Amino acid sequence: MTDTLLRGRLLTFHREPLGAEDTEAYSFIEDGAILMRDGLIAAQGAYPDLSESADGVPVTDHRPHLLIAGFIDPHIHFPQVQIVASWGRQLLDWLNGYTFPAEAEYCNAQHARAMAGRFCSLLTDHGTTTAVAFCSSHKTSAEALFAEASDRNMRMIAGKTMMDRNAPDNVLDTPQTSYDDSKALIAAWHGKGRASYAITPRFAITSSPEQLEMAGSLASEHPECYIQTHLSENHDEIAFTGELYPDARDYLDVYETYGLLGRRTLLGHAIHLTEREIGAIAQSGAHPVFCPTSNLFLGSGLFDDAGLRARGITSGIATDIGAGTSYSMLQTLNEGYKVLQLQDQSLHALRAFYWITRGNADVLGLTDKIGTLDAGTEADVVVLDSAATPAMALRMEKAHSLSEELFALQMMGDDRAIVQTYVAGVPRKGVEA
Ligand SMILES: [Zn+2]
Structure with missing residues (x-):
């Protein structure tokens, strides 16, 4: 059994957001964490809570980046x-x-x-x-x-x-x-x-x-x-x-x-x-x-x-x-x-990020396995840097809400904004064939 704790700003969707301000549709935890175990997400939540119960587990600290489903x-x-x-x-x-x-x-x-x-x-x-x-x-x-x-x-x-x-x-x-x-x-x-x-x-x-x-x-x-x-x-x-x-x-x-x-x-x-x-x-x-x-x-x-x-x-x-x-x-x-x-x-940005994660998982009938950061699902996780390029970093200086940050990522982001990609708990970004 190998455990890893990812720390970062955690975002996961519960359902499709009905509008740009539909905060009930998702969970966003500024100091969040994901406990990965044997390719699955064993738990997720606030970092202080998880780190207490996962004493001794190695932590990969991705702050200030976002953690979102693959x-x-x-x-x-x-x-x-x-x-x-x-x-x-x-x-x-x-x-x-x-x-x-x-x-x-x-x-x-x-x-x-x-x-x-x-x-x-x-x-x-x-x-x-x-x-x-x-x-x-x-x-x-x-x-x-x-x-x-x-x-x-x-x-x-x-x-x-x-x-x-x-x-x-x-x-x-x-x-x-x-x-x-x-x-x-x-x-x-x-x-x-x-x-x-x-x-x-x-x-x-x-x-x-x-x-x-x-x-x-x-x-x-x-x-x-x-x-x-x-x-x-x-x-x-x-x-x-x-x-x-x-x-x-x-x-x-x-x-x-x-x-x-x-x-x-x-x-x-x-x-x-x-x-x-x-x-x-x-x-x-x-x-x-x-x-x-x-x-x-x-x-x-x-x-x-x-x-x-x-x-x-x-x-x-x-x-x-x-x-x-x-x-x-x-x-x-x-x-x-x-x-x-x-x-x-x-x-709008909330629906956009829902769509490429839980939304597409729903189309495939797979929301119990992929598309969210829910405990029990597969540990496919993306780490996103909203300030990955000089132009994005400059834009971020004036982004004051999660929606604004996500929208800038939606319009300006590409592979440079992907800091890491975990596939069943294993980091794969930059791994050559
Ligand atoms: Zn085609």
Whole structure:
């Protein structure tokens, strides 16, 4: 049994803040502490109380920095680490020009494992302790990512992408191989340590009806798994989907028809939705995932957060690397704020920090494990420096409340603001693969 006590300014959320001054939604302790034991949070509270009961336990003093739950990124593409910031036009050109050639390399197990190490390090260097990742269509890519995350005891949700048409041969599978490979990966990894499997049809365009039927079979045989895909990111994508599935009522109906819509379904983007689609998402309990840096980079459109919320839909927020341009969930919040500003919507700092921690955990149904600093949950903790750069330090001189401090972090913060990232109680910032 190894105990460690972290000391710092502790912030954790109990529920979604209803407004910028909703102090009931969170706990903030100026001189707080977290007792970590065997990868879990054994206790948290005021430092004087905890230090008394944890006599003799080594203390890591992070004051004056903030201690907050590790960030969760619910939509990211592992094999796109080397094509971030590649010049292109819009979604379909970008996929053909950059994405597919890069993903083709992940049939090589050595390359996949080397990149998995770099990917996991980049995540933790940016404060992200859990990701929901698309791998390439090759089984090797998912094996590499699960193995790497397992070695680091990092909570990872991932899946081998299913795609059997409208892409180069070297990234295509078949309905049968996609089913067999997914099935084998579920058996090998789902529920093993901190790993979970996501059944991953890339999107309607790259899957034949036969393949989506196989994906539906996987979903009904493994209701414990997640399902991740893309929905209505771009107008050309929607039009092409309509041509490929002429009998579908709309884009979402393609997924519904094959039994892929439910509470554990994550729908990347979900920007250009019809009234019927919004109703069906609300009824199914599925979760759109807002990817602001990606939506701006590819010129895809503006995510209607308030409109979806008004219908009772719970959305996640994510980077979507590599069309997204930053691994930082703080920078994701920054761009998310601006996307909502353009629609007369707002993203105040309390909700923003709730969203990338407990909010995204709620989308995944995992608030009992991650997303808070509650006793009994996994010890994924981020240490944040609000004055990490000269410009931030200058701003902090005039920040007089927690909300103001968090908002400056939301707008100006990136990996430089991440002092340390604890993954299951182990410091991982700056650890090379
Ligand atoms: Zn994506």
